[in-house]
Amino acid sequence: MTGSQPDNAASGQNAHNEKLRALLAPDFETGGNRREIILIPLAAVFMALVIGAVIMMATSVAPATILRSFVAMADGSVGSINAISETLTASIPLVLAGLGIGLAFRAGLFNIGAEGQMVIGGLAAAIASFSITGLPMAVHMPLVLVIGLIFGGIYAAIAGFLRAATGAHEVISTIMLNLISFRLLDYLLRQPFIQKEGRSDPISKAVLDTAELPRLLSFIDPNLRLHLGLFLMLGAVALVYWLLFRSKLGFAFRISGENPDAARYAGIRAGMTIVIAMAIAGGLAGLAGAAQVTGVLGRATPGFTAGIGFDAIAVALLGRSHPVGILLAGILFGALEAGGRQMQVDAGVSIDMISIIQALIIIFVAAPLLVKRALPFLFPAQSKEGADHG
Structure with missing residues (x-):
C-alpha cells in the first residue's frame, strides 16, 4: 500500500505537468483538435452563406440575383486593388479591438465594452490631434495613437478595478460604461474647444495632417484608403501573440482564465491580473478607435465607431x-x-443580409456540434464516435 502511494503521487504529478504543458502551448484552444479548429469556422461560413441564400429565396429574390449577389460580394472584397484596400481598411479596427476582447477572454474576462473603449480612445486621439500643434509627423502621429491607447486602457481598467475590488461583473460594468461613453461623446462634441467652428451639429475639428495615418497606396490611386494602420494591426497581432504565449504576464492571464484556483495556488494576484488584463484589452480597443479617427474618418462624430466594437466580439469568438x-x-x-x-x-440586395450572415457564422461557431451534425463527412471520427455511443 505504501508502494502505491508514490506511484499515485507520480501519476498525479505527470497529469499536472501534461495540463500545464497544454496550457503553455500556443494552440488555438487548449487540448483542441487542429483539424476541427480550422474546419468548424470554414464550415460555419459555408453554412451561413447557404442559409443566407435560402432567406433571399424565401423573400422572392430570384436565383440569378442570388448568384449575382455572391459574385458581387466576392468582387467587392477581393476582386480589385480597390476592393482589397477596402477589405483591409475595414479589418484594421476589427482586428485591433478583437485582440483586446480575445486577450480578456483568455484571462477569463468578458470585455463587452470594446465599443465604449473605442469611443473614448478615438475621441481622445481626435482632441490630441488638433490640440497639440507644432510637432513633426514622426512625433505627433505616434503620440496621438498612444494617447488613444492610454485613454482606452484607463476606461477599461475601471471595469477591471470594479471586478477586483467589489466583485461587480465586468459584463454589466462594461455595458454601462458603453452607454456612458456614447452620451459623453455627444456632450463633449458640442464643447467649443472640440466642436468645429461654424457648425451647430456635434462634430469635432479636423485631425491635423501631422497626426493622420498616411495612406499606403496613394501612389497608385489617391482614393485608395488603406493606411499605415495595416502595419499597426500586424504588429499588434505579433505583440499579443508574444504576450500570451511567450511572457510570464501572458501565462498569468491564461492560467487565471483556465483555472483560477491554480492561479491563486501559484501566487498570482487575481485582482491585479484582472485590472492589467482589462487595461491592455481596453488599450487595444482605444488604439482601434484612434486608428479609425486618424486613418479613415479625419474627425470624431456621434457614432463614429459604427458598432465595430460589438462586431469585434464576433471576430474574437470566430x-x-x-x-x-x-x-x-x-x-x-x-x-x-x-x-x-x-x-x-450590383445586385440590389440589402446590406442587412451581411449582418444576418455574420450572425449565422457566430451561431454555428458557438454550436460546433450543430456543424458536425449538419456536415458529418467533414468530421468522420466524431460521427463514428457518436454512432458507436448511439
Whole structure:
C-alpha cells in the first residue's frame, strides 16, 4: 500500500505537468483538435452563406440575383486593388479591438465594452490631434495613437478595478460604461474647444495632417484608403501573440482564465491580473478607435465607431481568442463588409443580409456540434464516435 502511494503521487504529478504543458502551448484552444479548429469556422461560413441564400429565396429574390449577389460580394472584397484596400481598411479596427476582447477572454474576462473603449480612445486621439500643434509627423502621429491607447486602457481598467475590488461583473460594468461613453461623446462634441467652428451639429475639428495615418497606396490611386494602420494591426497581432504565449504576464492571464484556483495556488494576484488584463484589452480597443479617427474618418462624430466594437466580439469568438485566428476572422469580416456594399450596388440586395450572415457564422461557431451534425463527412471520427455511443 505504501508502494502505491508514490506511484499515485507520480501519476498525479505527470497529469499536472501534461495540463500545464497544454496550457503553455500556443494552440488555438487548449487540448483542441487542429483539424476541427480550422474546419468548424470554414464550415460555419459555408453554412451561413447557404442559409443566407435560402432567406433571399424565401423573400422572392430570384436565383440569378442570388448568384449575382455572391459574385458581387466576392468582387467587392477581393476582386480589385480597390476592393482589397477596402477589405483591409475595414479589418484594421476589427482586428485591433478583437485582440483586446480575445486577450480578456483568455484571462477569463468578458470585455463587452470594446465599443465604449473605442469611443473614448478615438475621441481622445481626435482632441490630441488638433490640440497639440507644432510637432513633426514622426512625433505627433505616434503620440496621438498612444494617447488613444492610454485613454482606452484607463476606461477599461475601471471595469477591471470594479471586478477586483467589489466583485461587480465586468459584463454589466462594461455595458454601462458603453452607454456612458456614447452620451459623453455627444456632450463633449458640442464643447467649443472640440466642436468645429461654424457648425451647430456635434462634430469635432479636423485631425491635423501631422497626426493622420498616411495612406499606403496613394501612389497608385489617391482614393485608395488603406493606411499605415495595416502595419499597426500586424504588429499588434505579433505583440499579443508574444504576450500570451511567450511572457510570464501572458501565462498569468491564461492560467487565471483556465483555472483560477491554480492561479491563486501559484501566487498570482487575481485582482491585479484582472485590472492589467482589462487595461491592455481596453488599450487595444482605444488604439482601434484612434486608428479609425486618424486613418479613415479625419474627425470624431456621434457614432463614429459604427458598432465595430460589438462586431469585434464576433471576430474574437470566430478566431477562438487566438491572435492569428482573430487576424483571419477580422479580414473575413472586413471582406464581408466591403463585399456587402458592392452586393447592394450590383445586385440590389440589402446590406442587412451581411449582418444576418455574420450572425449565422457566430451561431454555428458557438454550436460546433450543430456543424458536425449538419456536415458529418467533414468530421468522420466524431460521427463514428457518436454512432458507436448511439
